[in-house]
Amino acid sequence: MxxxxxxxxxxxxxxxxxxxxxxxxxxxxxxxxxxxxxxxxxxxxxxxxxxxxxxxxxxxxxxxxxxxxxxxxxxxxxxxxxxxxxxxxxxxxxxxxxxxxxxxxxxxxxxxxxxxxxxxxxxxxxxxxxxxxxxxxLHLGVTEAGDGEYGRIKSTAGIATLLAEGIGDTIRVSLTEPPEKEIPVCYGILQALGLRKTMVEYVACPSCGRTLFNLEDVLHKVREATNHLTGLDIAVMGCIVNGPGEMADADYGYVGKQAGYIALYRGRDEIKRVPESEGVQELINLIKADGRWVEP
Ligand code: SF4
Missing domain, CATH: 3.20.20.20 (Dihydropteroate synthase-like)
Structure with a gap:
């Protein structure tokens, strides 16, 4: 006292x-x-x-x-x-x-x-x-959630469920890790629920037999090149069969077109077809041409 x-x-x-x-x-x-x-x-x-x-x-x-x-x-x-x-x-x-x-x-x-x-x-x-x-x-939190992946899952299960029900005004993710590691998890929860937008929202398909390029690799490269562009939605989809329809209204799409080629989309419109090796650079060029690029 x-x-x-x-x-x-x-x-x-x-x-x-x-x-x-x-x-x-x-x-x-x-x-x-x-x-x-x-x-x-x-x-x-x-x-x-x-x-x-x-x-x-x-x-x-x-x-x-x-x-x-x-x-x-x-x-x-x-x-x-x-x-x-x-x-x-x-x-x-x-x-x-x-x-x-x-x-x-x-x-x-x-x-x-x-x-x-x-x-x-x-x-x-x-x-x-x-x-x-x-x-x-109400300030939400799961206390003593632990660390690592499960600590994050546990915190998210509690906090996000309530936020989705309209309950809660502030949040804290309590991890047995340095405190600065808690903040990205909070941001991630708010972004995933559509309550705040503090980073690029990536939409990517899980890949399947139709996938025309190494999705994990390309998603990684696209993210490296664009993750500073707060506010954009960018999709990386393995094929044009289901990709464009499932991009969930992303601002830009990188979609497998045919072996060795990808198509770049702005919203629902296909803008151009380029060799896969130039895909990431061409995506950057397209965002630049639209005036939505900022230097990292
Ligand atoms: S978008 Fe195409 S490649 Fe990706 S999971 Fe769907 S069907 Fe497969």
């Missing part, structure tokens, strides 16, 4: 964890939680939280009420179990304290290390807030 109060002087937003804010020592022999005891701790939380809320409120700063599935308070665990409901009630208790002190500059997070748990918690929170007439932004 003292740390939070000091930190509040120096940063724009302070995150507090309701589960740890007023520490309740777990009693292993507890069989019930009397309402009076529940409320007493509630009063203690109010007293402890008030100075921080007042400080943030008076400075025009923000607070994140960051509930974590793994560290729910003893009495929430006892009353609601280790459940999304317990997470939501924990957040609501802190929101009510903030509101009673006329402080509404709040962001809520309900992270869990399991995607289904965080999905359930955020969905329930969105429902509860709608029912209560609250409209606080």
């Amino acid at each position: 003292k740390i939070a109060l000091e930190v509040a002087k120096h940063v724009d937003k302070v995150r507090i964890n309701p589960g740890l804010y007023v520490f309740e020592k777990p009693k292993s022999d507890r069989t019930e939680y009397a309402q009076t005891e529940f409320d007493e701790i509630g009063d203690k939380i109010f007293e402890t939280l008030e100075p921080l809320v007042v400080s943030l409120r008076d400075q025009g700063k923000a607070m994140r009420i960051g509930v974590n599935h793994g560290s729910l308070a003893e009495r929430m665990l006892f009353t609601y179990g280790d459940t999304p409901e317990g997470m939501v009630e924990s957040a609501l208790e802190f929101i009510r304290i903030c509101e009673s002190l006329d402080f509404r500059n709040i962001v809520i997070s309900l992270k869990a290390s399991r995607a289904p748990v965080m999905l359930a918690a955020y969905r329930l929170m969105a429902q509860r807030m709608a029912a209560l007439g609250m409209d606080y932004p």
Whole structure:
């Protein structure tokens, strides 16, 4: 608490964890939680939280009420179990304290290390807030997602599912890797959902018996040459049988035409046929001719 109060002087937003804010020592022999005891701790939380809320409120700063599935308070665990409901009630208790002190500059997070748990918690929170007439932004994340490919898949499964449902205002991908590795994943999630466009969108077919060139190789070369052109959609398709129709309205297409030749497309129109060896350079020339090229 003292740390939070000091930190509040120096940063724009302070995150507090309701589960740890007023520490309740777990009693292993507890069989019930009397309402009076529940409320007493509630009063203690109010007293402890008030100075921080007042400080943030008076400075025009923000607070994140960051509930974590793994560290729910003893009495929430006892009353609601280790459940999304317990997470939501924990957040609501802190929101009510903030509101009673006329402080509404709040962001809520309900992270869990399991995607289904965080999905359930955020969905329930969105429902509860709608029912209560609250409209606080939700900060999404799967906590302790791990590293590597699976850490990214797990984070995306949780974050993207909610964003696609219209739930969530800010996101964080938490990887057991240097923090700068988290940012491209966030950008990728937003771009894949069509919520932001921060890089070139590549459309490429998976290749099949009809493929007329080494698709992986060409996609790699096209990407190397064009990945700085934010805002464009570029397709690399193996053949003209299905390629042009499946380019999904890309701005430019590089499509296998016949052995040794590719066709360049602008939108749905075939612009020219060129030898495969000149394909990437001709694609660049076409983008340049359209005035859409910028030097890397
Ligand atoms: S676009 Fe052509 S080469 Fe690519 S997967 Fe479809 S049919 Fe095969």
